[in-house]
Amino acid sequence: MxxxxxxxxxxxxxxxxxxxxxxxxxxxxxxxxxxxxxxxxxxxxxxxxxxxxxxxxxxxxxxxxxxxxxxxxxxxxxxxxxxxVLAAWQAMKQLAEAVEPGIGLTLRQYRRARQTDQSISLSALDQTRYLLLDVRPAGEYDYGHLPGALSIPVDELELRLTELPKGKTIVAYCRGAYCTMADAAVLLLRAKGYNAVRLAESPVDSASAA
Amino acid sequence: MxxxxxxxxxxxxxxxxxxxxxxxxxxxxxxxxxxxxxxxxxxxxxxxxxxxxxxxxxxxxxxxxxxxxxxxxxxxxxxxxxxxVLAAWQAMKQLAEAVEPGIGLTLRQYRRARQTDQSISLSALDQTRYLLLDVRPAGEYDYGHLPGALSIPVDELELRLTELPKGKTIVAYCRGAYCTMADAAVLLLRAKGYNAVRLAESPVDSASAA
DNA sequence: CAACTATTCAATAAAACAATTGAATATGCA
DNA sequence: TGCATATTCAATTGTTTTATTGAATAGTTG
The missing domain is CATH 1.10.10.10 (Winged helix-like DNA-binding domain superfamily/Winged helix DNA-binding domain)
Structure with a gap:
């Protein structure tokens, strides 16, 4: 050869x-x-x-x-x-967002229009004031979720509001930055009188060790 | 939207x-x-x-x-x-080598046939016994090279053998695992009576911080 | 300005890719 | 066994990608 x-x-x-x-x-x-x-x-x-x-x-x-x-x-x-596979896919996403600013702009525009652009980082989460909420389907929560998170899929959220503590701000997360389930959850929760924001990270971010 | x-x-x-x-x-x-x-x-x-x-x-x-x-x-x-770009490209290479064992096999086969499959890692390099040799074109050496490496492009190697210390084992590197310049250099050096092996790493490996 | 070098552009043809459709297969259940 | 469900297969069509060729352009040099 x-x-x-x-x-x-x-x-x-x-x-x-x-x-x-x-x-x-x-x-x-x-x-x-x-x-x-x-x-x-x-x-x-x-x-x-x-x-x-x-x-x-x-x-x-x-x-x-x-x-x-x-x-x-x-x-x-x-x-x-x-x-x-996850590691390479994440590297590609990071590259794409770095070289193609339109991606970030599109995302911000979508969220600004819904006032869900505010987010809080995992490191700033204080359990006494915030409740971490996983709004993905239950199977995905079982597959892997952030420590301390409560699981209520966004489809079931309206019927299960009683499971949420009234005094805390709800911090919702879903599949990641390109997923809109957390946005939907935040909008629903706010309509029901809760304080709610999106989480900046997602479980996939922490699962990428090779 | x-x-x-x-x-x-x-x-x-x-x-x-x-x-x-x-x-x-x-x-x-x-x-x-x-x-x-x-x-x-x-x-x-x-x-x-x-x-x-x-x-x-x-x-x-x-x-x-x-x-x-x-x-x-x-x-x-x-x-x-x-x-x-480099980070994503390296993640892809690592993924490809992990899921497609044929890549590694092809590389090993190429090198076994030439007896250049032996390599030494940078961490095992002891300056008193080894000389690190960069055999890429001079422009690439100038662009970035491993600390302590001597530059002799493989094309000029035969004419510049006098620059090499006789007593040391020559450790040659080039653009990376898919590049064959170091193999060619090792073969030439051995033919001229030197001990020579390939380096396991390449400068690109260390340049991938995001 | 003419000749030269390095690069891009444009047109083409072959190959690969992608989405749709409907048929075929496989498994589970009544 | 027969029907339903979940998936794959195969054929088709339109689109995209690729490499090749030769012409066009831009900068350099004499």
Missing amino acids: TSRELKNDVYDAIAGITKAFSNPNRLEILDLLSNGEKSVEEVAAQTAISFANASQHLQVLKSARLVRLRKEGNKVIYTLANPK | TSRELKNDVYDAIAGITKAFSNPNRLEILDLLSNGEKSVEEVAAQTAISFANASQHLQVLKSARLVRLRKEGNKVIYTLANPK
Whole structure:
């Protein structure tokens, strides 16, 4: 094997992996799976991707070995295959936000319009004054959550308000900066008379050790 | 803007960046630029990419804002735009090597065939017994090199053997694991009667702080 | 200003990718 | 066994990406 053949082989192989990251739908799927394993149906339901197309994208991720699958009954459950997938995906997000300021602008604009742009950092959280609330689906909370967080999925929030202490500010978090469940939760809570803000971080941020 | 519109905008924008990583030629260009700025001509010469095609790929990288350009005379010099580019690219390489064992196998096979698979780590380097040799082009050495390294580009090595101390083992390094200049140097040095091995690391490894 | 060098641009053709549709398969349950 | 559910497969179409070629442009040098 010549030096050129070596390089071609190696860069082709790496591009085989990076190509799996080159589609916006697959990136959204990676963000979903970062929060917990999901069936094809769940992936399709939580994104704007059709069922068959979601299956195709998951297969692309699978042949790049970024995800693994497990059969459970007649369902197929997909999981991230390796913590390095998360690490690489986060590095890409950080790079993208650094070189493309439009991303941050879009996010801020969305939140300013809803007055959910205020957020509080985990390090500033004082348990006596704040309640940390995980508004993701229960399965994602079970898969991994921030210490001390209470789980009430945003869909159930209105019916379960009694579980919240009246005196504290509610600090809601969800799947991360591109997820709007915490925004929805904050808006609902404020409409019901609570003080509520978003959390600056998300559980995925802390799960990225290689 | 709806939640779905927000997500579409954000993931589309990120995919705009990740797409720039999805071509093997561009990955090789990123590895080249990680070692120092280069003109289009240099990029084309050091890869198997035609001149016009190299220019096109550099423009793709530029519109993704991964590289910057500077005009110097009638040359156009390209540089990595941001240290996060390096960080993301390294995360991708690490991921690819983790999920695709064929990459490591190919590299080991190439080096075993040449008996250059032996390498020594920077931390094990003792100055009294080893000489650290940077065999990359001089411009790349100037751009950044490991402390204490001597610069002799592999092309000039045969003519400059007198600069090497006879008693020490020569530890050669180049652009990284996918670069074969250090292998070539080790082979040449051994043929000339020196003890020589590759260094396990490369300068790029240490330059990846965000 | 003419010749030269370095680069970009534009047009093309082949290949790869993406989303849709409907059929096929596999598993579970009545 | 038959029906329902969950998923994959296969075929199709439109779009995007890629490498090649040759022309056009910009800066340099004599």
